[in-house]
Amino acid sequence: MKILIIEDEKAVSNDLLFTIKKIWESRPQLNIFQVYTVKESINYLETEEIPDLIFSDIQLGDGTCFEIFRQIEIKSPVIFCTAYDEFAIQAFKANGIDYILKPFMTETIRKALDKYDNLRKLFSNNTSAPNYEGILKLLSELREENRVASILVYIKDRILPIKLEDIALFFLEENDIYLLTLDGKKYSSNKSLDELEKITGNYFFRANRQFLVSRRIISSAHNFFSRKLALNLTIPFSPQIIISKEKKTTFLDWLSQVTK
Template sequence: MKIVIIEDEIKTARSLAQLITTLRPEAEVVATIQSVERAVSYLTESPQPDLIFMDIQLSDGLCFEIFESVKVVPPVIFCTAYDHYAIEAFKANGIDYLLKPFKREHIEGALDKLSQLKSYFSTEKPLVPELEMLLKRLGEPEGKKSFLVFKQNKYITIKTETIAFFYIHNETTWLRTFDNQDYTITQPLEEVQGVVSSSQFYRLNRQYLVNFDAVKEVEHYFSRKLFIKLTIPTPEKLLIGKEKVSQFLGWLENR
């Protein structure tokens, strides 16, 4: 298996090459490239490899410029310090997205994934459910990363991942964090629902939008409803009507 590494940090590229050949002695790193311009030239003039390890931020620009200038045939494993290019990466031949600093097990897992994908497609098997789910999620919006709130005469940024749930109280939208702090926000709950990740947040009812990570227990309740217990207290008891039970349980299971 011939491999090309496109990485502008020479020390990182050398370390990656050594790790690859240790894990796959049969592999050969045929080129190490630091720039978009050189990568385009190499992939145009030389036989394309079996696999490419590629950083996002190169010495003269973003790696996605390579795909605009030359047809890249082999699969790509992206190794980067940036977590917000995942969707672009998977649209550009990406089969895995590793965040630096990567470890031996990360590289080994990515190489194993390549072998599994080759096995599936060589036997013309349909996409397995796990891969179908991955592709579905990649097509979903990533979701708003943070919310700006105003408290005690200060503007504060609250990361979305720290928010346990959003709720309506006295016709005002509030958010409560996992450390049990409440903040008001200007957006109505319908707007919040539209900008957060639908795989991470679920609209239980008219008043509550909850984070998956905040769900602690789900119990059957009267009239075929569900009673939802979160990891932190809520102002009211959280109930889901029978008409949304199947949808909610599907969200819990397929997230």
């Protein structure tokens, strides 16, 4: 029995590994492998024997797990480890894929493994890969449906709503999160970039761990060192925002679909 864990947070990955081993401690020849990025996952799946089961986070540091499945046809069952809300979970269930909602519990993992055991024969007879493109489309639609209209910022004893359409980008600076408006005003945010990414909809793109940028301020992009992309913005901002080569395809797809 071979299991692959795709998870960019090593502590979460290790916790998942130990939990699976504990639940299946009596199962012989249980081999669990860990990878942490889209790039590592693709390299592993191209060079190693396809696993019997995959546990995969959706949002990885260098892109989404769907970028892996676009490049490699995988017929193994996938259990998603996700922090998405219940609406997104319904999308997974509609496509016949199980999930673990973060933060996960041992019993949740046990039930997912039991489901795999019950459906293992069905998986082994399956000759087609799951419709990951359809799931990704559903996630994008769900993000738009659940997008907030404004972001609340706190200034001393005041609570100020900033309209999403007036925000140029969110960024990490010295361990704090800030938002910058189109007219150059800077405010502190009490939400993480991960939280903001979920509530700002498809109109914002997570360039990397430091920046979440609005389509409105992107005028163009140009090739950068090592097949990366650098963004040209309509507003003055430093430092330069770079798209990694792993995220390049996803960014260009998003750029072509989202209008200003």
